[in-house]
Amino acid sequence: MTTDDMQAAVDRATALGAGFCDIRLDSWQGLSLEVMQSRTRNVVSSLGSGAGVRALVGGAWGFATTIDTSRPSLIRCSETAVRLARACTRFVKEDQRFTIPEGAKFASGRDEVTRDGEMDSIAGEDKIKFCLDLDKSARARSMLVKNVVIRFSESFSESAVVNSLGAHIEKSIGTVYALTNVMVKENDVLQSGSEVFSHIGCWNTADPLAVEQTAIAAVDQGLRLLKAKPCPPGAFTIVVDNKLGGVFVHEAMGHACEADSILAGQSILESKVGNRVGNEAVTIVDDGSRRDLFGYMPSDSEGIPSRKTILVKDGVLAGYLHDLETASRMEQQPTGNGRAEGFDCMPQVRMTNTYLEPRDWKPDEIVADTGRGIYCRNWQYGYVEPEKGNFMFKCKEAMMIENGQQTTSLKDVALSGQILSVLHDIDAIGNDFGSSGGMCGKGGQRVRVSDASPHFRIKNVLVGGMDG
Amino acid sequence: MTLSIHDDGLDDDAIKARVRRQVEAHGPPQYEIFVETGASLSIDLERGSLKNAEVGRDSGVGIRVANKDGQSAFSYTSQTDPTSIDRVVRTVISTMRMATPDPDFVSFAGTAPAKNLPGGVVFDPSVERLTIDDAVQLVKGTMESALREPDPRVHSVNVSFKASCTRVSVLNSNGIDAREDQSDAMLTCEVTVKDGGEMSSDYDFTSGRDLGRISVDVGGRATRRALKTLGKVRVKTGFYPVVIGTRAVGAVLAGAIASGVNAEVVQQGMSFLGGMIGKQIAPDHFSLIDDPRLESGTRALSCSFDGEGFPTRRKSIVNGGTLETLLHNSYTANKAGVESTGNAARSGYTSPPRISQFNLVVQPRRDHVDHGLLEGIRHGIYFDQTYDSPNLTTGDFSGMIASGFLIEDGVITSPISQANFGVKLLDLFNSIEMYGDELDDRAGIVTPPIRLKGLHVSGSL
Numbered sequence: 001m002t003t004d005d006m007q008a009a010v011d012r013a014t015a016l017g018a019g020f021c022d023i024r025l026d027s028w029q030g031l032s033l034e035v036m037q038s039r040t041r042n043v044v045s046s047l048g049s050g051a052g053v054r055a056l057v058g059g060a061w062g063f064a065t066t067i068d069t070s071r072p073s074l075i076r077c078s079e080t081a082v083r084l085a086r087a088c089t090r091f092v093k094e095d096q097r098f099t100i101p102e103g104a105k106f107a108s109g110r111d112e113v114t115r116d117g118e119m120d121s122i123a124g125e126d127k128i129k130f131c132l133d134l135d136k137s138a139r140a141r142s143m144l145v146k147n148v149v150i151r152f153s154e155s156f157s158e159s160a161v162v163n164s165l166g167a168h169i170e171k172s173i174g175t176v177y178a179l180t181n182v183m184v185k186e187n188d189v190l191q192s193g194s195e196v197f198s199h200i201g202c203w204n205t206a207d208p209l210a211v212e213q214t215a216i217a218a219v220d221q222g223l224r225l226l227k228a229k230p231c232p233p234g235a236f237t238i239v240v241d242n243k244l245g246g247v248f249v250h251e252a253m254g255h256a257c258e259a260d261s262i263l264a265g266q267s268i269l270e271s272k273v274g275n276r277v278g279n280e281a282v283t284i285v286d287d288g289s290r291r292d293l294f295g296y297m298p299s300d301s302e303g304i305p306s307r308k309t310i311l312v313k314d315g316v317l318a319g320y321l322h323d324l325e326t327a328s329r330m331e332q333q334p335t336g337n338g339r340a341e342g343f344d345c346m347p348q349v350r351m352t353n354t355y356l357e358p359r360d361w362k363p364d365e366i367v368a369d370t371g372r373g374i375y376c377r378n379w380q381y382g383y384v385e386p387e388k389g390n391f392m393f394k395c396k397e398a399m400m401i402e403n404g405q406q407t408t409s410l411k412d413v414a415l416s417g418q419i420l421s422v423l424h425d426i427d428a429i430g431n432d433f434g435s436s437g438g439m440c441g442k443g444g445q446r447v448r449v450s451d452a453s454p455h456f457r458i459k460n461v462l463v464g465g466m467d468g
Numbered sequence: 469m470t471l472s473i474h475d476d477g478l479d480d481d482a483i484k485a486r487v488r489r490q491v492e493a494h495g496p497p498q499y500e501i502f503v504e505t506g507a508s509l510s511i512d513l514e515r516g517s518l519k520n521a522e523v524g525r526d527s528g529v530g531i532r533v534a535n536k537d538g539q540s541a542f543s544y545t546s547q548t549d550p551t552s553i554d555r556v557v558r559t560v561i562s563t564m565r566m567a568t569p570d571p572d573f574v575s576f577a578g579t580a581p582a583k584n585l586p587g588g589v590v591f592d593p594s595v596e597r598l599t600i601d602d603a604v605q606l607v608k609g610t611m612e613s614a615l616r617e618p619d620p621r622v623h624s625v626n627v628s629f630k631a632s633c634t635r636v637s638v639l640n641s642n643g644i645d646a647r648e649d650q651s652d653a654m655l656t657c658e659v660t661v662k663d664g665g666e667m668s669s670d671y672d673f674t675s676g677r678d679l680g681r682i683s684v685d686v687g688g689r690a691t692r693r694a695l696k697t698l699g700k701v702r703v704k705t706g707f708y709p710v711v712i713g714t715r716a717v718g719a720v721l722a723g724a725i726a727s728g729v730n731a732e733v734v735q736q737g738m739s740f741l742g743g744m745i746g747k748q749i750a751p752d753h754f755s756l757i758d759d760p761r762l763e764s765g766t767r768a769l770s771c772s773f774d775g776e777g778f779p780t781r782r783k784s785i786v787n788g789g790t791l792e793t794l795l796h797n798s799y800t801a802n803k804a805g806v807e808s809t810g811n812a813a814r815s816g817y818t819s820p821p822r823i824s825q826f827n828l829v830v831q832p833r834r835d836h837v838d839h840g841l842l843e844g845i846r847h848g849i850y851f852d853q854t855y856d857s858p859n860l861t862t863g864d865f866s867g868m869i870a871s872g873f874l875i876e877d878g879v880i881t882s883p884i885s886q887a888n889f890g891v892k893l894l895d896l897f898n899s900i901e902m903y904g905d906e907l908d909d910r911a912g913i914v915t916p917p918i919r920l921k922g923l924h925v926s927g928s929l
Binding site for chain 1: 526552600924
């Protein structure tokens with residue numbers, strides 16, 4: 001395959017009447033493995049490639065994918081994509097017709113975040129040995145560790161995008177993700193702890209000591225939870241750490257700012273740009289160009305360069321995240337947030353690295369200034385219903401705050417809130433900054449993201465604990 | 469441009485034969501070859517306007533090998549030409565040599581008397597013949613159904629339809645040679661409603677192995693559901709009698725039990741149900757079946773063999789309140805010295821087999837089924853939906869009631885705003901009181917609504 005073949009497929013679509021067409025070709029290799037009970041399980045190596053062609057006719061997309069990346073196959077895909085789009089075009093409402101205007105600034109050339117061959121520069125045996133050593137380190141941390149599960153994965157992918165507006169983009173990037181999950185037991189009380197390491201680049205550029213620290217942190221977290229008490233239910237003032245704070249921003253605000261949900265009439269933030277949505281200390285940003293964070297990418301799946309986009313500026317909703325379609329339909333500039341999980345998925349509007357800007361409180365001062373509340377650390381998962389305005393997330397561990405002091409350790413703390421009110425209830429934002437990387441799911445597609453924030457405090461958050 | 473999996477030129481027998489020759493030439497005593505080929509079609513309608521249509525074809529092969537020391541590995545590729553196959557075989561064998569020996573590994577799945585489910589149970593040829601125009605008619609019909617009774621509070625209607633056909637075949641060195649064609653279709657309608665400053669939403673879907681299950685009436689149902697969520701009221705924190713609606717039974721009850729009896733999780737010592745086999749975990753009127761061989765209803769997860777090619781079978785997970793079995797694949801079964809329950813599960817050719825349930829059927833004892841399930845509840849909560857999942861290690865479950873309603877004097881009244889819950893799962897199982905008399909069959913869960921003595925709910929009033 002060459003970009004000439006991709007161009008031929010694009011040309012075929014435009015010759016058949018597509019107003020816009022792009023083709024994305026991905027190839028990848030991967031290694032993943034698990035260590036369970038100090039033995040490897042499910043050592044998986046993978047190799048694959050495929051292409052997806054998207055054609056826009058009168059405001060409807062046709063999308064066809066193939067794993068046969070020969071020129072005839074790509075051209076057939078283009079023909080199918082146009083045919084699919086045409087089947088829909090006559091049912092596109094007049095006010096929802098659009099095209100992708102010329103003038104969007106696409107990336108160009110080749111962006112090698114990771115070079116071909118880097119993944120193979122360290123032998124698979126060495127990666128397995130590292131994971132087995134990691135298991136030993138975690139077990140050596142405490143006699144109470146009863147089991148350790150390590151999930152390690154490394155991938156390298158190359159991607160090319162060619163479109164009918166003349167863009168030719170190629171990029172290559174590697175990632176490493178390692179999860180350590182430990183089970184600890186004391187006097188018949190079972191608990192688990194888990195911590196994640198995420199990295200842009202292949203294993204040859206990762207810091208093994210940082211991975212080991214996550215394994216140790218997982219054990220320590222499990223040990224703390226052994227002593228944790230159930231959390232009382234009700235409304236509390238909460239202080240969140242960097243990791244949970246990042247997920248809070250992602251769930252409480254980020255998803256509702258994705259312009260595809262605005263256009264679909266499924267976001268509570270529809271028509272709210274320019275409105276005050278939070279305390280004036282609150283500024284929230286999405287920035288896919290941050291090379292130090294796990295949601296980094298040089299350009300998105302549509303070839304738009306990554307950039308910083310301000311979602312909330314000093315408490316006022318400043319804008320939405322866009323892909324080519326939503327930017328065209330809302331007469332905005334694309335923000336580089338059109339992302340697809342793979343060649344076989346249509347791009348959707350997705351976050352990248354989303355964070356709350358730091359302010360001036362020292363983290364310790366926030367806790368000391370809190371009379372009664374809960375200090376919530378780290379996250380298990382979170383989700384949001386932008387169409388209802390609800391979000392919820394679960395933290396991994398928490399401490400009761402009484403008279404400015406951390407007292408009792410708490411477990412299984414679930415927090416929920418409402419998008420339109422919660423940012424008003426933030427009343428102290430720290431001067432620190434920390435992030436965590438993970439995978440975000442939407443519409444059946446998972447993409448890597450990072451969420452980050454300083455420590456901050458929110459009043460009146462509903463907590464669902466176990467203690468009735 | 470149909471979903472045919474029969475005329476796309478991919479010969480799974482030829483792929484299996486080539487992999488087998490290559491593996492046998494390199495000498496690992498055990499191998500398993502999983503070949504999958506599929507085609508899918510989907511279409512989305514946004515606010516009354518068709519937005520996009522997609523077709524995709526995917527196929528690939530996943531290969532597992534193991535030697536006598538229990539070193540094992542898995543490799544997959546989407547490229548099924550001879551050169552790529554030869555490369556992936558070399559890769560999986562070299563990867564296997566890197567793995568640690570595993571004395572618990574005995575063998576891949578063994579053969580057992582197998583019979584595929586009757587034709588038509590898991591594959592509907594009419595799905596294969598679907599055209600894009602058929603799909604357009606379905607989503608348009610659904611939108612019309614959603615808007616049939618005009619209501620100014622309806623803000624947006626979004627509809628999506630997806631159908632796929634897949635041929636799965638598994639061959640291994642123990643003599644397993646299984647093949648099945650499967651089809652799936654799913655039609656979903658989401659309706660967002662607005663009334664003054666309040667915005668809310670709900671959805672409904674219809675799905676199954678055959679097109680006969682797909683009905684555009686899902687549109688009207690979604691609108692009615694969404695309108696019922698307007699006018700939310702806050703509730704006080706407290707202990708409420710609760711009815712678990714059928715959409716929530718999977719997350720809080722049936723699915724939680726099935727995840728807890730996953731033998732891999734249990735053998736890792738990470739399940740709250742480890743060590744509970746043979747013990748009473750629920751009232752004696754509660755039973756839960758895992759039935760991959762369901763031949764009626766949506767049959768959402770029915771299939772003849774599992775991800776290792778081992779025949780599936782119906783089994784009681786909970787019988788009269790007693791926990792009866794773990795769910796096994798060949799690895800966990802061999803380790804435990806029992807026969808596999810046929811619960812190896814894969815998410816396509818890209819994944820080695822793990823463990824999962826198939827169709828879960830809640831079976832109440834007849835004398836605890838009551839048409840008037842809500843009667844006698846003076847002030848309670850109808851728990852309609854949650855997206856949370858329990859902590860399987862501890863058996864603690866806290867989360868948000870994503871959709872719920874007040875029950876007042878035996879009648880469902882107002883929707884509730886922002887309420888969280890927290891419960892120990894074993895307490896929840898033991899608090900089951902009775903069951904409604906209407907079965908719902910969706911996404912692999914067949915169940916009536918279930919009434920609990922009570923649940924701690926954190927409200928915001």
